[in-house]
Amino acid sequence: MRVILLAGLLALTATLSSCRKAGDNVVTVGHGSWKVELALDEPSRELGLAKRTTLASGSGMLFVFPRAEKSTFHMLNCCVSLDVAFITDDLRVAEVRTMRVEPDPAHPQALYGSRVAVKYALEVPAGELEKAGVAIGQNVSFSPAVEEAAKAAR
Numbered sequence: 001m002r003v004i005l006l007a008g009l010l011a012l013t014a015t016l017s018s019c020r021k022a023g024d025n026v027v028t029v030g031h032g033s034w035k036v037e038l039a040l041d042e043p044s045r046e047l048g049l050a051k052r053t054t055l056a057s058g059s060g061m062l063f064v065f066p067r068a069e070k071s072t073f074h075m076l077n078c079c080v081s082l083d084v085a086f087i088t089d090d091l092r093v094a095e096v097r098t099m100r101v102e103p104d105p106a107h108p109q110a111l112y113g114s115r116v117a118v119k120y121a122l123e124v125p126a127g128e129l130e131k132a133g134v135a136i137g138q139n140v141s142f143s144p145a146v147e148e149a150a151k152a153a154r
Contacts, residue, residue, distance in 0.1 A: 025037070025062070025149070028140070049123055057125055059124070059125075060122060062121070064119070068117040072114075073099065074111055081101050083097070095115060
């Protein structure tokens with residue numbers, strides 16, 4: 001019995017140590033890096049950064065899609081303006097847009113779409129992509145934790 005309990009405790013310890021802190025999820029592009037939350041499934045992609053009243057500088061969200069395709073974003077229930085970088089499956093910036101808070105966030109009018117198929121979208125506080133010199137065609141890099149998690153997107 002003691003051996004089973006010890007084995008269970010060791011397995012739990014290994015599982016907990018393999019969990020990734022939010023700080024382990026880093027996206028770098030231009031001369032900027034952002035600690036990101038990951039939106040890996042449909043419910044988390046639909047919610048995105050909605051209802052946030054603040055978004056700290058140097059933070060954001062990386063949307064990971066199951067396959068590369070054209071994507072469209074809106075600012076439903078978003079209370080902070082955001083920059084979005086649409087990123088191809090070969091980790092290049094395809095497009096950069098600034099999405100402003102809508103007059104009526106519950107009924108957004110503007111749509112922000114990618115012109116090409118993308119696998120990822122990085123949302124950060126408005127103005128940060130320009131400040132970091134992010135431009136179309138630049139390479140994007142992910143921390144190992146992001147690379148690992150992106151494989152599980154569905």
